[in-house]
Amino acid sequence: MSQPLPAPGDRFRFTCLGHRSHGLCSPLSAPKLERLLAQLRLQRGEVMLDLAGGKGLLARAVVERTGARAVVVDANPHFLAEGRAALTDPRASRGLAADLDELVFTHPRSRKSSHPSHPSHQGTAAPADLIDYVQGDVAELAAAGRLPTPAALVACVGARPWADRRTTLAALCDLTAPGGQVLVGEGYYRAAPDAEFMAFLGEEDPAEFEVAFDDHPRLAAELGLELRWSHAASLQEFADYDGRFCEALESWCLAHPSDPDAPAFLERIRAWSGVMTRHGREVMGFGWYLYQRA
Numbered sequence: 001m002s003q004p005l006p007a008p009g010d011r012f013r014f015t016c017l018g019h020r021s022h023g024l025c026s027p028l029s030a031p032k033l034e035r036l037l038a039q040l041r042l043q044r045g046e047v048m049l050d051l052a053g054g055k056g057l058l059a060r061a062v063v064e065r066t067g068a069r070a071v072v073v074d075a076n077p078h079f080l081a082e083g084r085a086a087l088t089d090p091r092a093s094r095g096l097a098a099d100l101d102e103l104v105f106t107h108p109r110s111r112k113s114s115h116p117s118h119p120s121h122q123g124t125a126a127p128a129d130l131i132d133y134v135q136g137d138v139a140e141l142a143a144a145g146r147l148p149t150p151a152a153l154v155a156c157v158g159a160r161p162w163a164d165r166r167t168t169l170a171a172l173c174d175l176t177a178p179g180g181q182v183l184v185g186e187g188y189y190r191a192a193p194d195a196e197f198m199a200f201l202g203e204e205d206p207a208e209f210e211v212a213f214d215d216h217p218r219l220a221a222e223l224g225l226e227l228r229w230s231h232a233a234s235l236q237e238f239a240d241y242d243g244r245f246c247e248a249l250e251s252w253c254l255a256h257p258s259d260p261d262a263p264a265f266l267e268r269i270r271a272w273s274g275v276m277t278r279h280g281r282e283v284m285g286f287g288w289y290l291y292q293r294a
């Protein structure tokens with residue numbers, strides 16, 4: 001059974017609706033995920049921390065391929081519940097099931113995977129025994145020493161749990177074992193956004209609009225991290241991700257006109273979708289960066 005929708009007024013309801021058909025809640029295609037997985041140096045039994053990990057698609061992919069353990073941490077309890085339920089019942093998450101099929105099991109290497117549907121699963125631990133889901137604020141859990149660190153791989157994709165890029169990257173580095181890897185997914189700008197788009201985003205720091213794809217590796221080098229792999233999400237990857245988000249929200253709002261949240265959600269997603277199609281998808285970028293710690 002698919003996971004219940006958060007109740008009206010729940011602060012995660014909008015994002016849960018928008019990501020109904022996503023497993024991975026960030027822009028990446030199957031061939032690029034494959035390239036990323038091929039760069040990981042994780043061994044069976046080592047730990048991946050998937051911070052701000054959403055439904056844990058990335059953790060699933062890593063665990064299925066490497067036999068490593070993973071801990072997915074996220075503030076959104078609904079995403080975590082969906083990811084956890086989908087470990088034993090694919091029907092619990094339409095988005096995860098679809099993205100796992102498209103992104104993780106399409107490649108020939110997947111025949112060696114530990115997925116229960118694969119014969120090679122026999123004798124290896126099932127993903128359900130290898131992934132834990134922890135709800136909470138990443139920075140608070142880290143400060144309280146409640147994360148299993150140092151970890152061999154620390155990922156943080158699509159979120160900035162600490163004050164800014166530098167502090168976040170430094171904190172991720174601190175959580176990583178010497179010789180381990182840090183994976184970051186961060187927004188940047190392909191081109192200067194126009195005034196309407198800037199005003200719509202309401203960004204307080206104008207310097208944010210000048211962040212380019214290459215800035216992150218420069219920052220990482222200052223922190224002693226070596227770049228191993230990077231990828232600028234293509235316009236197609238970005239449009240696929242954002243398009244699915246907009247469509248999921250719009251179609252749900254139109255199908256549930258008497259829901260108390262529907263009118264405001266519809267207005268919000270139409271405004272976002274309009275601005276994104278007019279100016280946003282051409283100028284907003286998303287960078288993937290895999291680093292190695294000394």
Ligand SMILES: C[S@@+](CC[C@H](N)C(=O)[O-])C[C@H]1O[C@@H](n2cnc3c(N)ncnc32)[C@H](O)[C@@H]1O
Nearest residue numbers: 024025026052053054074075137138158159161
């Ligand atoms: C765009 S989604 C990306 C999710 C996941 N990394 C992926 O790629 O599928 C961003 C996620 O970050 C989580 N998040 C943002 N800030 C957070 C924080 N300080 N602590 C925990 N989770 C956070 C949100 O709840 C959301 O699930």
